[in-house]
Amino acid sequence: MKPCTAKCGRSAILKRPKTGDTLCKECFFQAFENEIHFTITRSNMFTPGSTVAIAASGGKDSTVLAYVLKKLNTKYNYKLNLVLLSIDEGITGYRDDSLETVKQNRDDYEMPLKILSYKDLYGWTMDEIVAAVGKKNNCTFCGVFRRQALDRGAIQLAVNYLATGHNADDIAETVLMNILRGDLARLKRCTSIITDSGDGIPRVKPLKYTYEKEIVMYAYFQKLVYFSTECIFAPNAYRGHARVLLKDLEKMDPAVIMNIIQSGESLSVAETASLPKLTKCERCGYGSSQNICKACVLLEGLNRGLPRLGIGKSSRAKKMLEANVGVKVDGDTVNSANTCDTRQCCSKNGSCQNK
Numbered sequence: 001m002k003p004c005t006a007k008c009g010r011s012a013i014l015k016r017p018k019t020g021d022t023l024c025k026e027c028f029f030q031a032f033e034n035e036i037h038f039t040i041t042r043s044n045m046f047t048p049g050s051t052v053a054i055a056a057s058g059g060k061d062s063t064v065l066a067y068v069l070k071k072l073n074t075k076y077n078y079k080l081n082l083v084l085l086s087i088d089e090g091i092t093g094y095r096d097d098s099l100e101t102v103k104q105n106r107d108d109y110e111m112p113l114k115i116l117s118y119k120d121l122y123g124w125t126m127d128e129i130v131a132a133v134g135k136k137n138n139c140t141f142c143g144v145f146r147r148q149a150l151d152r153g154a155i156q157l158a159v160n161y162l163a164t165g166h167n168a169d170d171i172a173e174t175v176l177m178n179i180l181r182g183d184l185a186r187l188k189r190c191t192s193i194i195t196d197s198g199d200g201i202p203r204v205k206p207l208k209y210t211y212e213k214e215i216v217m218y219a220y221f222q223k224l225v226y227f228s229t230e231c232i233f234a235p236n237a238y239r240g241h242a243r244v245l246l247k248d249l250e251k252m253d254p255a256v257i258m259n260i261i262q263s264g265e266s267l268s269v270a271e272t273a274s275l276p277k278l279t280k281c282e283r284c285g286y287g288s289s290q291n292i293c294k295a296c297v298l299l300e301g302l303n304r305g306l307p308r309l310g311i312g313k314s315s316r317a318k319k320m321l322e323a324n325v326g327v328k329v330d331g332d333t334v335n336s337a338n339t340c341d342t343r344q345c346c347s348k349n350g351s352c353q354n355k
């Protein structure tokens, strides 16, 4: 057996995907947690005394995030009040099961848990939405509604921050996708470690520089309970192709993930580029880059039996909304894919387009 390269005297049992170091379990835990601590402190992520809602899906990322934040909060005395916030999309056989894992996290980590459902917020479950719109565009509804549902939950809980489980792989994929799509607005903000939701509660990404493979390794060696089944409505989406490309590149050089993130961080968008400004939706009052937010447009379509309203870049959708609802929608409808950055859903194989 090789000795641990941290020179602790123990035998190594793993090779870190991120650095190639061969480490014992204890030194891996320490390196993994130290890097997250460094990410948090270097970005001045949290003000002491704040309340942080952790967007919890029961998956590996949010489970590890909750576990590590609790540990670091105690070890370094961040003075944070941590709570779990989950969204129940109403997906039978998927979210109902994963929420049981979140409840287990609540008990294990002794954090309060709030669950908000699409049914209560919007009057529709994802099962009902899929029955109305089919499986092609279902993730557009799910991602848009989830993003707003988390904002609503954070406001209801009166938290100071919303922490999401985005990891380094997610962010590198998003940089690639936004370049391929020419989506400057998202390219500009997708590498930000702290983003503005438009509702006054910053979203933060403590796992921004943490490799997905190491998250799985950490959860495995810490014996954490997490849910790993893929959503039954997961599509074969664009993000899946970006993920395959990234995984292929990672096999040749694991540093590619960090390189892409650092490239994204270094890019600056030309002053002349037109970028949407965050405002409040005239209907629901939540953060939006349009006069009427995407959630309200989609909901109006569902309620009026016009479920395709607001999907894709369609001037027809705008005209229909203006004719049916009497509201003026500025600009085009937002490209529906990649709208969710909440990491609340499955995404085991990266097929969900709303990560």
Ligand code: SF4
Pocket (backbone or CB within 6 Å): 089, 126, 138, 139, 142, 143, 231, 232, 233, 234, 235, 344, 345, 346, 347, 351, 352, 353, 354
């Ligand atoms: Fe929602 Fe993700 Fe399932 Fe799509 S794959 S329906 S975004 S949970």
